[in-house]
Amino acid sequence: MSQPVFFVMPEWQGSASSRAMRLTEGAQLLREDLPTRARIDVPVPLEAGDALGTPVARLSSLIHARDSALTLLAEATGTPIIVGGDCASSLPGLEAAVRRHGSDNLAVLWFDAHPDLQHPSTSPSGAASGMTLRHALGDGSEDLRARNPISAERLVLVGTREHDPEETEELRRLGLSPIGISVFDALRTETAAATETAEAAAGLTALQQLAAVIAERVDGATHVYVHIDLDVLDPAEFGSVHAPVPFGLLVAELTGMLREVLGRVPLAGASICEFAPTNAETAGDDLPTVLRILAALTSGRTA
Numbered sequence: 001m002s003q004p005v006f007f008v009m010p011e012w013q014g015s016a017s018s019r020a021m022r023l024t025e026g027a028q029l030l031r032e033d034l035p036t037r038a039r040i041d042v043p044v045p046l047e048a049g050d051a052l053g054t055p056v057a058r059l060s061s062l063i064h065a066r067d068s069a070l071t072l073l074a075e076a077t078g079t080p081i082i083v084g085g086d087c088a089s090s091l092p093g094l095e096a097a098v099r100r101h102g103s104d105n106l107a108v109l110w111f112d113a114h115p116d117l118q119h120p121s122t123s124p125s126g127a128a129s130g131m132t133l134r135h136a137l138g139d140g141s142e143d144l145r146a147r148n149p150i151s152a153e154r155l156v157l158v159g160t161r162e163h164d165p166e167e168t169e170e171l172r173r174l175g176l177s178p179i180g181i182s183v184f185d186a187l188r189t190e191t192a193a194a195t196e197t198a199e200a201a202a203g204l205t206a207l208q209q210l211a212a213v214i215a216e217r218v219d220g221a222t223h224v225y226v227h228i229d230l231d232v233l234d235p236a237e238f239g240s241v242h243a244p245v246p247f248g249l250l251v252a253e254l255t256g257m258l259r260e261v262l263g264r265v266p267l268a269g270a271s272i273c274e275f276a277p278t279n280a281e282t283a284g285d286d287l288p289t290v291l292r293i294l295a296a297l298t299s300g301r302t303a
Contacts, residue, residue, distance in 0.1 A: 004298045005078035006034045007093075009042040011065045013049055013058035014088030016127035017242035019276065026240065026275035027084025029283055033291060034083075040076060043068045044085075056141050057126035063143055066092050081297060082271040083290075087116055087129035090227045090271035091144065094136045097225045097268040098148040106268060107218030108136075108150050109261065110157045111254065112229040113245040115178070117167040124164075129273075134170070150225075152176065156217050158257070159184075159232040159249045181247050183210070207253060211260030223268035224261065226297060228254070230274050230290070240277040240286040251289055255296035262300025270297050 010027035012020040031039065042065065049061025056062070065085075069092035073080055082093045097106055110116075116132040120141045123130055134140045138149030157178035163171070171178070187206040218224060235244035237251050275290055277283035 002077070002079045004038060004081050005076050006039050006294075007042050007069065007072065007076075007080055007082045008034070008039060009044060009065065009069055009082050009085040009089045011042075011044045011062070011085035011089045013045075013061040013065070014086040014128035014132075015242065015274075016125040016129065017276070019242060019278075020086065022242070022276035022278065023084065023086055023274070026277055026283070029277070029287055030083050030275060030290060033287070038078070040072055042072060042082075051126070052143070054141055054143065055120040055123065055126050056128055056131070056144065058128070059141070059143060062088060062128050065089070066144070069093075070096060079267055079298075080269045081294070082269075083294075084275065085271075085273055087112070087132045087227075087229055087273045088135075088144075089273055090132055091135055091146065093269045093271050094150055094225055094227070095146050095148050097223070098146070098150055101223045101268055103149065103151040103154070105222040106150065107154045107156070107221035107224040107265065109214070109218075109224060109226045110155060111159055111227065111232045111249070112157070113159065113162050113231040113248060114229070115157060115160050115163055115167045115171060116229075117170040118164060119166065119170075122166045137174075154218060154221055156214055158214070159254075161247065162245050179210075179214070181249070184249060184253060207256045208260055211257050211264075214257065214261055215264045218265060221265060224265045225268050226258065226262075226270040228270070228272045228293060230272065233289075238286055238289055240282050241274050242276050251292065255292060258293070258296040259299050262297070267297065267300060272297075 008031045010024040012023040044065045045061040049058040073096040118130040152174045160178040231241040234248035
């Protein structure tokens with residue numbers, strides 16, 4: 001089993017938030033809790049950067065950070081887990097995983113409140129984070145789009161619940177049906193009703209059934225890449241994100257699904273994005289949750 005290697009990537013330039021620099025503070029907190037021998041720091045420019053005449057804000061710094069990460073990923077051994085940046089920090093991890101395993105063999109689980117499918121020509125903010133999945137699929141800005149794109153047929157979106165009209169249309173065009181929060185509401189009701197039944201006693205929980213459904217969606221893939229934007233979580237349980245979206249996943253649901261799915265399909269790599277605590281108190285409350293998610297990511301089979 002390959003050991004996890006943590007790439008600390010405090011990229012903030014892809015965020016649309018006026019408080020984007022909080023991501024660097026969140027990255028530093030995570031860095032301090034990661035084992036030194038399994039930690040690699042990705043150089044990220046301090047400056048905002050320039051759009052280079054494109055609709056993508058701060059593009060020059062994003063290109064620099066991505067290229068630095070790709071170089072380090074190519075040199076490193078172990079299973080890479082990128083932590084500490086905005087959503088666009090997932091791009092080098094996804095590209096490296098496709099290069100290693102091939103798009104036909106790589107499934108992608110996208111845990112995110114947003115599909116991040118904006119095109120640069122339609123994005124209202126120009127923020128690269130909102131275009132991350134579009135670029136990973138090989139579309140969008142010539143400077144950021146993946147040269148080795150992921151496959152839409154191997155992509156599963158989970159917990160996505162806030163779409164712009166252009167993103168809804170792109171989901172339709174790609175033939176993607178996200179597993180939304182209504183599914184989890186139904187599972188919560190089913191689980192509560194089953195607590196006294198033999199089925200529940202046997203351990204066949206509704207969450208395990210959903211994990212099996214996800215595994216079936218990626219059937220045929222040899223490995224899986226997991227993207228986690230922490231805004232996929234319910235704000236009542238996790239608040240250290242820039243723009244919380246109501247009615248998200250519970251922490252136990254996310255970690256439970258990760259353990260179930262990664263017990264079936266080996267992990268090729270992962271990204272945990274958008275840890276942006278507002279102050280020391282919220283950081284102290286929410287940092288253990290991020291570490292709990294990391295533990296779930298590294299609990300199963302790895303590539």
